[in-house]
Amino acid sequence: MRALRNHGLALFFAVIFLASLIGQAFTGQDDFNHLQIAHHQDPVSLGRYLTSSDFWVDVLENWQSEYLQFTLFILTTVWLVQQGSPESKELDKAGTESDQEQKLGDHTTEDSPKWARVGGLRTRIYSNSLVIVMAAIWIASWLGQSVTGRITYNAQQLDHHEAAVSWASYLTTSDFWNRTLQNWQSEFLAVGSMAVLAIYLRQRGSPESKPVGAPHAATGVEG
Amino acid sequence: MPHALPGIRLTLAVLAVVATTAGCGRSGDETTARMVSERFFAAVESGDGERACAQLSPDTRAELEKQEQRPCRDAVSEVELAGGSVVRAQVYVLNAMVELSSGEAAFLDHGQQGWRLSAIGCTPVAGKPADRPYDCELQS
Numbered sequence: 001m002r003a004l005r006n007h008g009l010a011l012f013f014a015v016i017f018l019a020s021l022i023g024q025a026f027t028g029q030d031d032f033n034h035l036q037i038a039h040h041q042d043p044v045s046l047g048r049y050l051t052s053s054d055f056w057v058d059v060l061e062n063w064q065s066e067y068l069q070f071t072l073f074i075l076t077t078v079w080l081v082q083q084g085s086p087e088s089k090e091l092d093k094a095g096t097e098s099d100q101e102q103k104l105g106d107h108t109t110e111d112s113p114k115w116a117r118v119g120g121l122r123t124r125i126y127s128n129s130l131v132i133v134m135a136a137i138w139i140a141s142w143l144g145q146s147v148t149g150r151i152t153y154n155a156q157q158l159d160h161h162e163a164a165v166s167w168a169s170y171l172t173t174s175d176f177w178n179r180t181l182q183n184w185q186s187e188f189l190a191v192g193s194m195a196v197l198a199i200y201l202r203q204r205g206s207p208e209s210k211p212v213g214a215p216h217a218a219t220g221v222e223g
Numbered sequence: 224m225p226h227a228l229p230g231i232r233l234t235l236a237v238l239a240v241v242a243t244t245a246g247c248g249r250s251g252d253e254t255t256a257r258m259v260s261e262r263f264f265a266a267v268e269s270g271d272g273e274r275a276c277a278q279l280s281p282d283t284r285a286e287l288e289k290q291e292q293r294p295c296r297d298a299v300s301e302v303e304l305a306g307g308s309v310v311r312a313q314v315y316v317l318n319a320m321v322e323l324s325s326g327e328a329a330f331l332d333h334g335q336q337g338w339r340l341s342a343i344g345c346t347p348v349a350g351k352p353a354d355r356p357y358d359c360e361l362q363s
Contacts, residue, residue, distance in 0.1 A: 036317075040282050040363065041317060041332055041333075041334055042333075042334045042335050044317070052316055053315075053316060054316065151315050151316060152315075152316065154313075154315040154318075155315035155316035155317065155318045156318075157315075157353060158313070158315055158318035158319065158320050158330055159318045159332065160356055161330050161342050161345060161356040161357045161359060161362060162352065162353055162354070162355065162356050162357070163320070163347070163351075163352030163353045163357075164313050164315060164320065164353070165353050169353070
């Protein structure tokens with residue numbers, strides 16, 4: 001019971017992620033088959049749809065933009081500040097900060113993670129591990145989007161009696177960039193909105209908000 | 224950092240599965256698309272209209288009969304085709320294209336009867352082939 005309580009946030013989002021992915025599978029199959037019938041072609045089974053590029057490009061184009069959002073947010077908040085926002089560090093703390101502030105070197109404790117304590121290359125890697133992993137997942141899923149997107153695009157090309165394109169050519173198509181940019185714009189808007197709205201608005205009890213009574217000018221404080 | 228490795232491995236595994244199963248590189252489909260096309264052109268050449276029409280999709284057969292106002296088995300030999308052997312077959316999901324030694328192309332799609340020809344006697348028009356539909360002698 002305690003485990004459920006202590007890991008409630010991760011569990012909640014894992015459950016609704018799976019629920020919405022399952023929902024996407026069914027609605028995506030229905031949408032795909034609607035187009036199949038409109039083109040005088042036969043509908044496909046759920047199993048066939050789940051192994052198709054149509055399903056995976058829709059999944060991966062969303063994953064890549066989410067991980068890009070996190071990559072940029074994590075990186076930019078090291079150096080860029082936003083007065084009044086709880087998403088920002090304090091105005092005079094821009095940069096990678098001191099070892100003392102980051103609990104490194106002589107300032108590690110017994111509880112510090114192993115790679116924080118060992119020093120050297122491993123500590124350098126660990127010090128950037130969040131961005132490294134987020135960026136790696138972003139690049140991998142963007143690559144996956146380009147591979148599956150090209151397959152889906154080429155299926156449409158052949159259906160319209162046009163020639164298929166290579167992967168390199170696909171990267172220059174409006175189809176690839178439309179899928180990419182429509183996702184990027186919403187992610188960047190969401191992060192920017194959160195950073196700014198949280199200056200003036202409050203949500204009691206959430207660490208994403210300042211304390212209800214905190215002044216608008218207070219920066220880097222959590223509720 | 225070691226704690227992140229399982230997550231990274233899982234992501235790479237998912238992407239590897241996606242890349243290999245997501246509708247591309249299904250060599251069985253390419254082989255079938257080739258065979259259907261070769262069967263069609265061989266049947267046309269030998270005058271076997273019935274066998275040739277069996278390789279066309281129902282919509283393509285219907286279009287031919289509508290254009291020629293006679294049964295497909297009689298009309299199919301009248302379609303102007305350069306023919307030739309299949310030099311390349313490409314399959315993307317449920318659509319395929321074969322390129323012939325004559326320079327012509329044909330398009331197939333996968334329906335209830337399996338792979339069937341949806342357009343034959345196709346030649347690229349001016350400009351990039353990816354930007355304009357091929358000009359086909361017969362298409363559904």
